[in-house]
Amino acid sequence: MAFEDRAEYFIAVRAQPIAVGLAIVGLVCLGSAGYIFLTPTVDTVSEETNVQTIESDVDTTAVVTGNTTLYDRGTTLRNRSVYFTSATPELTFVVQTAVPADQSVELTHVLTFEVVGLRDERPFFTERRTLINKSTTTTNGTATESASINVSDVRRDLQERQAVVGGAGEFQITVQLNVSYATEDYEGTISASTPFVISGQAYYLSEELSAEETRSTTVTREVRRPPTLFEYGGLGVLGLILFGVSATVIRIERTADTEALKVNIIHDRNDEWISRGEFPTESDKQYISILTLEDLVDVAIDSGRRVIFDPSIDAYAVIDGDEIYYYAHDADETDMWLDF
Numbered sequence: 001m002a003f004e005d006r007a008e009y010f011i012a013v014r015a016q017p018i019a020v021g022l023a024i025v026g027l028v029c030l031g032s033a034g035y036i037f038l039t040p041t042v043d044t045v046s047e048e049t050n051v052q053t054i055e056s057d058v059d060t061t062a063v064v065t066g067n068t069t070l071y072d073r074g075t076t077l078r079n080r081s082v083y084f085t086s087a088t089p090e091l092t093f094v095v096q097t098a099v100p101a102d103q104s105v106e107l108t109h110v111l112t113f114e115v116v117g118l119r120d121e122r123p124f125f126t127e128r129r130t131l132i133n134k135s136t137t138t139t140n141g142t143a144t145e146s147a148s149i150n151v152s153d154v155r156r157d158l159q160e161r162q163a164v165v166g167g168a169g170e171f172q173i174t175v176q177l178n179v180s181y182a183t184e185d186y187e188g189t190i191s192a193s194t195p196f197v198i199s200g201q202a203y204y205l206s207e208e209l210s211a212e213e214t215r216s217t218t219v220t221r222e223v224r225r226p227p228t229l230f231e232y233g234g235l236g237v238l239g240l241i242l243f244g245v246s247a248t249v250i251r252i253e254r255t256a257d258t259e260a261l262k263v264n265i266i267h268d269r270n271d272e273w274i275s276r277g278e279f280p281t282e283s284d285k286q287y288i289s290i291l292t293l294e295d296l297v298d299v300a301i302d303s304g305r306r307v308i309f310d311p312s313i314d315a316y317a318v319i320d321g322d323e324i325y326y327y328a329h330d331a332d333e334t335d336m337w338l339d340f
Contacts, residue, residue, distance in 0.1 A: 029238045041225045048216040056097040056179045056190060058111070058209035062088035082204040089152040091203070093131060094144065097179055101141025108135040108180040109145045113154075113196070117161070119169035125161070155198050173198065177209055186215040288325045296327040 061078045064071040068087035071077065077088060099105040111132035117125030131147035158171055165171075173196040180189045190211035197206055290296040293316055300307045300318045308317045315328035 043223045043225055044220055045223050046218055046220050049219045050185055051216040052100045052183055052186060053214045054099050054181050054190060055212040058177055059094040061092045064088055082202050084201045085152045085155055086201050090148055090150050092146055092148040094146045097143045099141055100183060103184045104137055104139050106137050106182040107143050110178040112176045114174045115171055117169050117171050124169060151203050286323045288323060290325050290327045293327045296325060299325050
């Protein structure tokens with residue numbers, strides 16, 4: 001019971017500040033719970049509005065005009081992975097751009113065909129040919145432009161240049177797409193490029209030629225979120241608990257016998273010097289009252305004696321010859337028992 005006695009004694013002698021502190025914290029918890037209940041949380045939410053997408057793709061088409069066992073003459077080939085100059089010496093690029101259909105959009109399509117001579121990845125020759133450069137306004141959401149090149153002529157020119165350069169360099173061809181746009185809310189440019197490969201009689205675009213961009217406007221708004229029961233209820237319950245604990249502290253202060261608790265604590269602390277026994281009451285003994293149990297233990301230590309505890313009268317004594325030093329929590333009752 002030593003811990004319980006110490007805890008009760010601590011609370012009893014400091015009851016007022018402990019009770020006031022608990023009550024104040026409880027009041028703060030209840031106030032906070034009320035504030036949270038009456039004040040909803042405001043969150044800021046971001047949303048993307050007025051989303052618009054501009055997308056442009058380049059298709060390739062070629063009509064079979066040469067003699068070949070691969071295709072019938074007059075057949076139109078579209079977006080093939082490879083073409084052959086012997087069958088389709090002319091290639092057409094078709095640029096198709098999709099824009100928002102609910103407004104007027106200004107577009108400028110530029111498609112270039114560029115030949116670059118390189119040595120050690122450093123250019124020594126550049127020729128740029130513009131196949132398409134046209135501005136238009138569309139209101140139906142699409143715009144299409146097209147242009148053709150004679151790949152046989154390009155191949156012949158490339159061979160002649162390569163013959164001049166020999167092993168000193170090589171030529172690369174690039175097709176470049178640039179589409180400028182201006183909607184009612186946005187403007188900008190999308191771009192894409194891909195190598196145009198000529199190998200023997202075969203030619204092809206190394207990759208698909210397409211570009212896309214999505215534009216939007218970020219709008220923020222406030223959203224009120226009501227508090228949850230956990231948020232304000234937890235604080236409210238904690239506040240009530242603290243008020244209950246504060247009332248318990250006051251009750252302990254009013255009912256606790258602090259002197260008895262103090263005696264119990266000292267008894268426990270000096271238990272090695274105390275033995276249970278009966279209080280001697282012979283008339284020839286001299287009884288000396290000691291004010292505190294702690295002082296009585298000091299007497300026992302100084303005289304090399306033990307403290308005798310008589311639970312029947314709740315009294316302690318140190319017997320030193322004819323002298324009996326004693327301490328009792330209820331001195332009046334002990335004095336009557338000793339017939340003083």
